[in-house]
Amino acid sequence: MAAVTRILIRHETILGILFVIALFVMAAQSDRFFTTANLLNQARLMTEVGLIAIPMTFVIITGGIDLSVGSIMGLCAILVGVFWQNVGLPLSAAIGLSLVAGTLAGFANGIIITRFRVPPLIATLATLALYRGLAEGISQARSVRGYPDWFAQLGQGEIAGIPTQLWLFALVAIAGIFILRATTFGRTTYAIGNNEAAAEFSGLPVERTKLLIYTASGFISALAAIVFVSRVSTTRSDMGNGIELEVITAVVLGGTSIFGGRGMVIGTLIGLCLMQILQNGLSLSGVRGDGTTVVIGAILIVAVLISNILGRFAND
Amino acid sequence: MTPVIELAGVSKAFGPVKVLTGVDFALYPGEVHALMGENGAGKSTMIRIASGDHRADEGEIRLDGEARRFRGPREAQEEGIAVVHQELLLFPSLSVAENIFLGHQPKTRRGFVDWGRMRREARELLDRLDCPQLDVDQRVAKLSVADRQRVEIARALSRKARVLIMDEPTAALAEADVQRLLDVIRRLREDGVAIVYVSHRMNEIFAIADRITVLRDGTSTGTYPVSEVTESSLVSMMVGRDIHQLFPKIEVERGKTRLEVRNLSRTGLVEDISFDLHAGEILGIAGLVGSGRTELAQTIFGVTPATSGEIKVDGSPRKIASVRDAIANGIAYVPEDRGLHGLVRPQPLRENVTMAILDRMTKFSVIDTGREQRMAKEAIDRFAIRARDARQRVGQLSGGNQQKVVLAKWLATDPKVLILDEPTRGIDIGAKTEIHRLMGELARKGIAILMISSELPEVLGMSDRILVMKEGRLSAVIDRKDATPDKVGAAMMRTRPEPAAAGAVR
Numbered sequence: 001m002a003a004v005t006r007i008l009i010r011h012e013t014i015l016g017i018l019f020v021i022a023l024f025v026m027a028a029q030s031d032r033f034f035t036t037a038n039l040l041n042q043a044r045l046m047t048e049v050g051l052i053a054i055p056m057t058f059v060i061i062t063g064g065i066d067l068s069v070g071s072i073m074g075l076c077a078i079l080v081g082v083f084w085q086n087v088g089l090p091l092s093a094a095i096g097l098s099l100v101a102g103t104l105a106g107f108a109n110g111i112i113i114t115r116f117r118v119p120p121l122i123a124t125l126a127t128l129a130l131y132r133g134l135a136e137g138i139s140q141a142r143s144v145r146g147y148p149d150w151f152a153q154l155g156q157g158e159i160a161g162i163p164t165q166l167w168l169f170a171l172v173a174i175a176g177i178f179i180l181r182a183t184t185f186g187r188t189t190y191a192i193g194n195n196e197a198a199a200e201f202s203g204l205p206v207e208r209t210k211l212l213i214y215t216a217s218g219f220i221s222a223l224a225a226i227v228f229v230s231r232v233s234t235t236r237s238d239m240g241n242g243i244e245l246e247v248i249t250a251v252v253l254g255g256t257s258i259f260g261g262r263g264m265v266i267g268t269l270i271g272l273c274l275m276q277i278l279q280n281g282l283s284l285s286g287v288r289g290d291g292t293t294v295v296i297g298a299i300l301i302v303a304v305l306i307s308n309i310l311g312r313f314a315n316d
Numbered sequence: 317m318t319p320v321i322e323l324a325g326v327s328k329a330f331g332p333v334k335v336l337t338g339v340d341f342a343l344y345p346g347e348v349h350a351l352m353g354e355n356g357a358g359k360s361t362m363i364r365i366a367s368g369d370h371r372a373d374e375g376e377i378r379l380d381g382e383a384r385r386f387r388g389p390r391e392a393q394e395e396g397i398a399v400v401h402q403e404l405l406l407f408p409s410l411s412v413a414e415n416i417f418l419g420h421q422p423k424t425r426r427g428f429v430d431w432g433r434m435r436r437e438a439r440e441l442l443d444r445l446d447c448p449q450l451d452v453d454q455r456v457a458k459l460s461v462a463d464r465q466r467v468e469i470a471r472a473l474s475r476k477a478r479v480l481i482m483d484e485p486t487a488a489l490a491e492a493d494v495q496r497l498l499d500v501i502r503r504l505r506e507d508g509v510a511i512v513y514v515s516h517r518m519n520e521i522f523a524i525a526d527r528i529t530v531l532r533d534g535t536s537t538g539t540y541p542v543s544e545v546t547e548s549s550l551v552s553m554m555v556g557r558d559i560h561q562l563f564p565k566i567e568v569e570r571g572k573t574r575l576e577v578r579n580l581s582r583t584g585l586v587e588d589i590s591f592d593l594h595a596g597e598i599l600g601i602a603g604l605v606g607s608g609r610t611e612l613a614q615t616i617f618g619v620t621p622a623t624s625g626e627i628k629v630d631g632s633p634r635k636i637a638s639v640r641d642a643i644a645n646g647i648a649y650v651p652e653d654r655g656l657h658g659l660v661r662p663q664p665l666r667e668n669v670t671m672a673i674l675d676r677m678t679k680f681s682v683i684d685t686g687r688e689q690r691m692a693k694e695a696i697d698r699f700a701i702r703a704r705d706a707r708q709r710v711g712q713l714s715g716g717n718q719q720k721v722v723l724a725k726w727l728a729t730d731p732k733v734l735i736l737d738e739p740t741r742g743i744d745i746g747a748k749t750e751i752h753r754l755m756g757e758l759a760r761k762g763i764a765i766l767m768i769s770s771e772l773p774e775v776l777g778m779s780d781r782i783l784v785m786k787e788g789r790l791s792a793v794i795d796r797k798d799a800t801p802d803k804v805g806a807a808m809m810r811t812r813p814e815p816a817a818a819g820a821v822r
Contacts (some may be wrong), residue, residue, distance in 0.1 A: 020803040182490045184674045188669065194660045201619065201649070202671040202725070203639040261662055 011255035026281025063260025064120035071131035073240030076225035081144030081235035106218015110211035155231030193260030326375035336419035337390030398472030400488030405457035408457035462493035550803035563777030566756035574764035580625035600779030646732035661711030666692030695724035716747025
């Protein structure tokens with residue numbers, strides 16, 4: 001792993017340096033930026049994107065992509081509201097069912113990709129439209145409000161001074177790091193991305209691994225939907241619209257190769273934080289939203305370029 | 317008469333590997349000149365030099381008696397030298413006429429493509445090739461292989477080709493199409509086109525060729541009129557050396573039956589294969605490319621599971637529906653294409669070595685990296701793999717060392733049956749000998765080895781018995797003591813397999 005790790009560490013070093021620079025610049029621009037309250041609040045805001053970015057890292061390492069995560073999130077958010085308010089189930093049961101629905105949506109993606117051999121880009125582009133359409137059909141353009149206080153704890157409360165959902169995020173991230181680094185599942189994920197045929201010829205469970213990854217992506221998207229609903233105390237069918245692009249940006253910014261085979265969860269986490277403080281810092285210092293998008297785009301290109309150039313040196 | 321093209325004392329090396337040494341070759345107008353030789357003998361390189369793809373290190377190319385240097389394939393094309401490649405280089409989504417005239421479409425005065433003239437001329441060319449039923453507006457994707465080949469030939473003729481080089485043109489053709497192709501070649505010959513015809517098929521060579529040049533290990537063993545050679549003299553010219561000296565064959569007592577294959581078929585790939593393989597035995601599989609050797613191996617290994625038939629390991633029938641089943645039943649397969657199927661090149665050596673037994677390397681599905689590291693170190697020592705350390709990426713190793721990593725990976729599964737598909741392709745002599753020595757050692761330990769090879773000397777030198785395959789079936793089984801290049805070669809190329817041969821396998 002030496003050579004590969006070295007590149008990744010270098011990519012992460014670059015990213016880490018960029019992150020520190022960004023922190024200083026933003027702190028200098030606005031004295032509201034570098035405060036515990038603001039930083040914790042930013043962490044709270046990035047949790048949904050962050051959660052989905054963990055399984056997305058796996059997806060992209062296999063050489064795939066999952067564009068449907070935002071739609072799954074919207075669908076699951078709607079389902080929580082509908083099951084609870086319209087069907088009249090207890091809220092906890094509604095949450096459970098919504099998680100099951102998200103998992104099934106991811107499983108369906110996996111089946112389309114592994115059994116019917118549809119390229120992931122096409123398969124999840126189709127389900128992006130399909131799941132979003134379902135969400136809109138079910139919601140009938142009505143939003144659901146009035147969630148009980150205990151539910152709001154997840155998205156708005158704190159445990160030991162840290163936002164509640166951040167604990168959840170930490171749990172998922174640590175699980176992601178562990179699975180990718182230490183287990184046969186993680187090893188198989190890399191092997192698929194680097195050479196799927198050779199993985200197959202080595203008797204590795206290629207199909208099962210891919211199926212599980214897309215299923216996990218659906219499950220975590222549902223989890224992110226619950227966190228989101230809890231944070232904003234309302235459900236609408238357009239929730240999570242376009243979030244897939246933010247997620248993919250974070251993952252790729254974090255050094256995961258879009259061609260597969262290379263990447264780490266740690267990188268994704270740094271990429272995510274960098275994006276979030278840029279957004280926050282720029283808006284605090286008065287840059288408009290579209291300006292922020294331009295800066296993030298530029299940072300993405302620079303980071304990927306640098307990593308490509310370094311990668312070329314490492315390849316002999 | 318002066319030759320239309322002549323190679324005189326041509327040599328070519330790729331890095332340290334000499335591919336051609338002082339080859340002479342002359343081609344006259346209106347002749348069909350067959351070029352023969354084993355895989356790796358230098359045929360392709362010679363064709364590439366003649367067509368301007370490669371430049372010779374030494375020697376010269378003469379066109380109509382005058383020395384010429386081609387700066388690239390374009391210049392050779394302008395001189396009327398065209399190559400019909402084995403893998404046809406057409407554009408599937410363009411029409412027949414567009415493919416024929418790609419790069420030199422007839423233009424109108426205003427610079428637009430003159431479609432009318434293009435279609436008309438394409439039609440004339442195809443009629444000249446005796447295929448009036450071929451529609452010039454048809455998309456090439458919809459054509460059969462034989463028709464595509466005609467389009468490719470028409471494309472060569474549209475460039476006013478004087479020299480037509482055909483690289484194994486019949487490899488993918490059915491018998492009837494072969495006859496039509498030979499007719500077309502005869503017609504072109506009458507028109508004065510000079511044709512180089514590369515093929516392994518003896519009957520075609522004798523049907524069409526006027527003269528024959530045989531290449532062996534990058535040198536020409538001479539050019540002969542077809543009347544002066546026979547099938548067996550050609551085979552021994554191609555193979556040449558005294559094989560049994562080159563290979564360190566260890567005599568191993570034949571043990572109990574490890575693998576029994578009965579009536580194994582996989583629709584469209586292999587048909588009705590039966591044989592036994594014993595502990596300590598090396599069973600060679602010979603056959604031309606496309607004869608079903610690799611397909612047989614991959615059927616036994618579960619990549620393309622059998623559709624009918626039976627596989628027994630150590631006497632009991634086993635169901636092999638996947639690679640995992642095969643590994644679990646003690647079957648290992650070192651594939652033909654190292655880079656594509658054998659290794660995950662961007663990953664480190666140690667991860668490759670354990671890849672086939674990853675399940676056995678874990679505690680609660682966490683990989684025991686300490687054990688992995690030890691295993692990789694052992695493999696490096698045992699196989700003398702030249703690597704910096706166990707963490708080096710496999711893609712950085714040389715071909716021979718990569719092959720040793722693949723071997724280490726499969727021996728880690730502790731196989732009873734080891735299938736080796738072209739185990740020494742593309743690796744240097746030193747590593748080759750080491751792998752041959754290792755094969756003997758493994759046989760002595762009681763592993764049953766099935767070895768596929770395109771190199772006849774290797775098959776003859778290493779095998780205890782030889783299965784010869786042709787068109788997805790067994791065409792002969794030959795014992796070591798009876799195996800001669802002529803006999804094996806003849807069984808490989810025979811037009812009709814003798815049905816009796818397959819029965820005599822057990």
